[in-house]
Amino acid sequence: MGTLAKNNSGLFPAIPSFLDDNMLRDWFSWPMNRNTENGSVPAVNVRESNEAFELEVAAPGMNKQDFKVELDNNMLVISAEKENKQEEQDEKGNYTRREFSYQTFTRTFSLPERLVEGDKISAKYHDGILHITVPKTEEAKIKPAKQIKIS
Numbered sequence: 001m002g003t004l005a006k007n008n009s010g011l012f013p014a015i016p017s018f019l020d021d022n023m024l025r026d027w028f029s030w031p032m033n034r035n036t037e038n039g040s041v042p043a044v045n046v047r048e049s050n051e052a053f054e055l056e057v058a059a060p061g062m063n064k065q066d067f068k069v070e071l072d073n074n075m076l077v078i079s080a081e082k083e084n085k086q087e088e089q090d091e092k093g094n095y096t097r098r099e100f101s102y103q104t105f106t107r108t109f110s111l112p113e114r115l116v117e118g119d120k121i122s123a124k125y126h127d128g129i130l131h132i133t134v135p136k137t138e139e140a141k142i143k144p145a146k147q148i149k150i151s
Contacts, residue, residue, distance in 0.1 A: 041105055050141050053116070053134040057107070060128030067130055069123045074113050076121070076134065079106040115140040 045056040057078060059067075066082045081104045088097040111118065117135040124131050 041107060044107060050136070052136055055109075055130075055132040055134070057130040057132070058128065059105075059125075059130055062103075062125070062128075062130075064125035067123070067125060069121070069130075069132060071111070071118045071121060074111045074118070076109040076111050076132075077106065078108075078130070078132070080104065 043058045045058075047054040047056075055078075059080060062080055062082055066080045068077075068079045070077045070079075082102070084099075084101045084103075086097070086099045090096050111134065115137055117137055120135045122133045
């Protein structure tokens with residue numbers, strides 16, 4: 001890993017951060033309103049705990065059936081498609097107004113294989129936000145300080 005994360009106190013050595021190298025540099029430098037075919041790339045919040053990386057994808061108005069979350073060759077691919085139809089007809093069945101809209105987006109994140117447990121990734125959609133949990137391997141978790149006995 002190229003860059004190192006530094007803590008605020010400066011007391012501990014810098015620790016390699018999954019977010020510094022793989023997610024922030026490559027993916028979060030995109031403009032938030034970058035246009036796709038019919039819409040924009042949704043905002044994504046990423047929170048790191050000792051146990052996992054938590055991603056929150058802002059996607060109001062969608063349903064959980066609209067999403068697809070895949071892990072393909074250490075690439076986490078989040079995509080969604082939603083088609084909306086609005087039709088108004090007169091009493092004879094003739095259209096007086098007919099509108100269609102189609103929303104689609106894809107976000108891709110590179111995951112370091114040895115630092116995350118790809119087979120344990122989970123996702124849920126609630127109140128307009130897709131929540132994705134990417135558990136860390138034991139190797140990636142910060143171990144508590146160990147007291148060394150002085151002889």
